[in-house]
Amino acid sequence: MTEYAVRFSKKQRIEHFVVMTTFVLLALTGFPQKFYGAGLSRFLVRLFGGLDGARLVHRVSGFLFAALTFFHLSAATLSTLQNKMKMTLVPDQQDFKDAVQQLRYYLGLADTEAKFDRFDYRQKFEYWGLVLGGLVMISTGFILYFPMLVARFLPGELIPMAKVAHSNEGLMAFLVVITWHIYNAHLAPGIFPFDPAIFTGKIPLERLKHEHRREYDRLFGPDVKAAEAAEAPAPEKPAPADA
Amino acid sequence: MITGRDGLISGALFILLVGAPLAADQKDEVETCLSCHGDKDASFKLPDGSTQSVYVDAAQFAGSVHGTKISCTGCHPAQTEIPHPEVKARTKAEFSGSFRDLCKACHFENYTKALDGVHFAVIQKGGSAPFCTDCHGAHDISKPDSPRTKVSDTCGACHSDIAEVFGKSVHGLALAAGNQDVPVCVDCHRAHDIADPKTTSWRLKTVDACAKCHTNKAVMKKYGLSTDVVQTYLNDFHGMSASLASSGAAPRAITALCIDCHGTHDITKVKDGNSQVLQANLQKTCAKCHPGAPKNFTGAWLSHYQPSPKRAPLVWAVAVFYKIFIPFLIGGLVLQILLHLWRVMVNR
Numbered sequence: 001m002t003e004y005a006v007r008f009s010k011k012q013r014i015e016h017f018v019v020m021t022t023f024v025l026l027a028l029t030g031f032p033q034k035f036y037g038a039g040l041s042r043f044l045v046r047l048f049g050g051l052d053g054a055r056l057v058h059r060v061s062g063f064l065f066a067a068l069t070f071f072h073l074s075a076a077t078l079s080t081l082q083n084k085m086k087m088t089l090v091p092d093q094q095d096f097k098d099a100v101q102q103l104r105y106y107l108g109l110a111d112t113e114a115k116f117d118r119f120d121y122r123q124k125f126e127y128w129g130l131v132l133g134g135l136v137m138i139s140t141g142f143i144l145y146f147p148m149l150v151a152r153f154l155p156g157e158l159i160p161m162a163k164v165a166h167s168n169e170g171l172m173a174f175l176v177v178i179t180w181h182i183y184n185a186h187l188a189p190g191i192f193p194f195d196p197a198i199f200t201g202k203i204p205l206e207r208l209k210h211e212h213r214r215e216y217d218r219l220f221g222p223d224v225k226a227a228e229a230a231e232a233p234a235p236e237k238p239a240p241a242d243a
Numbered sequence: 244m245i246t247g248r249d250g251l252i253s254g255a256l257f258i259l260l261v262g263a264p265l266a267a268d269q270k271d272e273v274e275t276c277l278s279c280h281g282d283k284d285a286s287f288k289l290p291d292g293s294t295q296s297v298y299v300d301a302a303q304f305a306g307s308v309h310g311t312k313i314s315c316t317g318c319h320p321a322q323t324e325i326p327h328p329e330v331k332a333r334t335k336a337e338f339s340g341s342f343r344d345l346c347k348a349c350h351f352e353n354y355t356k357a358l359d360g361v362h363f364a365v366i367q368k369g370g371s372a373p374f375c376t377d378c379h380g381a382h383d384i385s386k387p388d389s390p391r392t393k394v395s396d397t398c399g400a401c402h403s404d405i406a407e408v409f410g411k412s413v414h415g416l417a418l419a420a421g422n423q424d425v426p427v428c429v430d431c432h433r434a435h436d437i438a439d440p441k442t443t444s445w446r447l448k449t450v451d452a453c454a455k456c457h458t459n460k461a462v463m464k465k466y467g468l469s470t471d472v473v474q475t476y477l478n479d480f481h482g483m484s485a486s487l488a489s490s491g492a493a494p495r496a497i498t499a500l501c502i503d504c505h506g507t508h509d510i511t512k513v514k515d516g517n518s519q520v521l522q523a524n525l526q527k528t529c530a531k532c533h534p535g536a537p538k539n540f541t542g543a544w545l546s547h548y549q550p551s552p553k554r555a556p557l558v559w560a561v562a563v564f565y566k567i568f569i570p571f572l573i574g575g576l577v578l579q580i581l582l583h584l585w586r587v588m589v590n591r
Contacts, residue, residue: 032487033483033487036477036483036486036487037477037486041487041490042487042490043490045487045490045491046490046491047491048491049491049492050490050491050492050493050494051484051487051488051490051491051494052492052494052495053491053492103579103582105586106579106582106583106585106586107582108586108589144480147540147543148533148535148536148537148540151536151537151539151540151542151543152537152539154539155539155542156539156540156541156542156543156544157542157543157555157557157558158543158557159542159543160479160543160544160545160550160555160558161555161557161558161561163479163480164550164558164561164562164565165561165565168561168562168565168569169565171565171569172565172568172569172572172573175569175573176572176573176576179573179576179577179580180576180580183580188583189584189587
């Protein structure tokens with residue numbers, strides 16, 4: 001029987017689900033507006049019942065995404081301040097060493113892969129890409145939604161600037177997701193067809209050992225063999241919360 | 244009276260049988276008809292009591308486009324018999340309406356187009372609106388657009404208020420001065436299949452009407468006008484929304500089209516003091532759709548300029564940043580994926 005470790009809390013799984021859903025809806029209703037001349041765009045707009053329908057879905061999804069981001073960042077800040085949470089997602093020097101080690105391995109200059117902690121540098125990159133990119137999308141989306149309000153206090157040029165930024169940042173996020181995220185969570189050898197951890201919340205110990213060796217060692221001790229770990233009570237407790 | 248199908252067949256027969264040896268016969272026939280119809284007082288009484296003239300000015304017909312090409316029965320094939328068949332029309336309007344199909348035999352394409360036009364829709368509802376001969380004339384038909392000002396005069400005969408406004412516009416003034424590039428009524432509204440200009444679908448098409456000339460490099464160069472105007476409009480929120488408005492259910496409000504900021508029949512030069520799009524008047528123009536638009540709001544519109552370090556530097560800089568950053572980032576990620584796959588394959 002496969003033994004598991006808890007990797008994601010219920011809150012984190014719900015957060016991922018909401019981000020995933022709103023992201024898809026935002027892309028489906030946003031890109032037709034960026035590529036307004038394409039046949040596919042016209043098809044998608046029709047699918048959402050016309051331009052007003054597509055914009056309504058886009059704005060509601062955008063609002064949900066913004067609310068989630070706000071909730072997530074406030075909760076993370078609060079928990080960190082209260083020392084309930086370790087900053088396992090904050091990039092540090094080790095990440096740069098890991099990235100270099102991993103590239104050397106890919107190029108055949110090193111014999112072993114880097115040993116990662118709870119989150120590897122690729123996952124941290126994606127997390128911070130989402131947070132920072134999300135903040136750009138939220139702020140520029142706000143400007144585009146309320147241009148009159150913004151122009152009351154700030155120069156009007158911010159409005160076309162927000163349009164260029166919103167449209168390009170959205171394109172970039174979409175491209176990162178369909179290359180990097182789809183590869184790492186679905187297509188990569190060893191993962192294919194699907195890494196269910198973010199939905200089930202648990203990860204097989206074997207995979208934890210292989211993909212997050214430093215975390216595994218921290219949890220079970222470097223000398224403990226996998227077989228012994230399997231006998232231990234379900235390791236619900238040791239999984240630390242993360243930012 | 245000839246109607247519909249009969250008219251078509253007899254017209255076709257006429258061209259077939261009489262068409263070839265026309266020249267001499269035509270003169271004879273016209274002379275025969277004019278022996279009665281050349282009389283200025285030639286007329287008859289209609290059942291409603293009104294008097295209908297049937298006089299044809301010989302010189303006028305000879306000078307018309309048809310004058311040397313077709314004879315009387317070419318358009319009036321049912322009148323070959325003398326005495327003519329009984330007139331069934333009861334009023335002047337009915338009498339003139341009975342000639343509506345006469346042009347069809349030769350000008351079938353334009354006739355059919357006219358059936359799709361807004362004027363015919365009015366006629367069908369029992370209203371009064373022009374058909375072929377009301378615009379082109381009957382026995383005095385001449386080329387409709389020579390000179391081009393004639394088109395404005397023709398439409399202006401009924402639409403006088405619009406013709407007056409158009410006459411003062413940048414297009415109308417140039418037209419009067421003999422300019423051959425500016426549009427006349429039919430260039431935007433079309434001549435035969437004129438659409439109802441109040442419909443949403445027509446409003447959305449007006450962008451194409453403006454684009455026809457304003458994206459033509461050769462023409463615009465003469466006047467020092469930019470051909471970027473349509474693309475820069477489409478790059479903006481208004482243009483993008485207008486181009487998607489025809490997909491699926493129509494939006495509640497159509498965003499600003501060319502004509503909403505520049506005007507329609509009253510378009511002026513951009514630098515004219517009365518121009519709605521002059522920087523000084525822009526806030527008022529924006530407020531037509533955005534009530535209470537603050538002063539800064541006009542800065543959101545880049546005045547058809549492509550962003551550059553001089554015009555809208557902020558917009559330009561952000562665009563350049565992404566143009567460099569997106570390929571750099573995505574390229575790097577794809578490279579890492581490929582390296583990983585390569586390593587996995589080598590390991591096997």
